[in-house]
Amino acid sequence: MIKNVVFDFGGVLMDWDPRYFFRTYFNDDEKMEWFLKNIAKDEWNIEQDRGRTLKEGTELLVMQHPEWEKEIRAYYDNWTVMLKSDIPKNVAILRKLKGKYDLYGLTNWSAETFPYALENYDFFRLFEGKIVVSGTEKLIKPDKEIFEVLLNRYNLKSEDSVFIDDNVKNIATAKNLGFKTVHIQPETDLGAELRNFNLIF
Structure with missing residues (x-):
């Protein structure tokens, strides 16, 4: 029973979906999807879910992809928008x-x-x-x-x-x-x- x-x-x-923020941020769905698939990937985000700090996760990704620093830092700065x-x-x-x-x-x-x-x-x-x-x-x-x-x-x-x-x-x-x-x-x-x-x- x-x-x-x-x-x-x-x-x-x-x-919850990061697209709720990044769709407006990029104003370009193709670019948004590329960023989420290749830079701010699910595999990266899930490590924060596993216990890595947001700061540590952000800095690590910025170090790996410095050309995307602004977008990477926007991810957790705008997390509440993603929680629709x-x-x-x-x-x-x-x-x-x-x-x-x-x-x-x-x-x-x-x-x-x-x-x-x-x-x-x-x-x-x-x-x-x-x-x-x-x-x-x-x-x-x-x-x-x-x-x-x-x-x-x-x-x-x-x-x-x-x-x-x-x-x-x-x-x-x-x-x-x-x-x-x-x-x-x-x-x-x-x-x-x-x-x-x-x-x-």
Whole structure:
């Protein structure tokens, strides 16, 4: 029987994308996409999610690509613009689950930027602090170790839990650990997926 619902945040409850800032900055989609694919890559950003400081990550990238210094420094200076909004349809489901199931967060997020989201979006309070943040733990999904931090810290059993994420690699790890899973894609109806596991809300 499902007792726990574990949410990823970015792409599930929060709409974050560097394009929300850089589209206006560059005013040239082709140049923007080249910059994000070749300079400020996901692989670079994820190291800040793993615990590297924003300053260290920025300086390292500037050293590697000095001709892009202005754009690189603009990345974290304008990070809050990239955090466009919550995702209302999924936040609505989260609110309905509160009080019926135990709610947890497991997120790849910089320890330096996560407090902004925590302060500015009230739905995070529904988790009552039961959130594991990669940047704080110095561990990151899809590595199983961060899932084990969640399970051990809150004395959870994976077989009693549903894990929701938009990243297929994270979903694969969760499945291997025994979680029920919901892979969020643009067309996913989260409520319907959870009801398939007999959740009532």
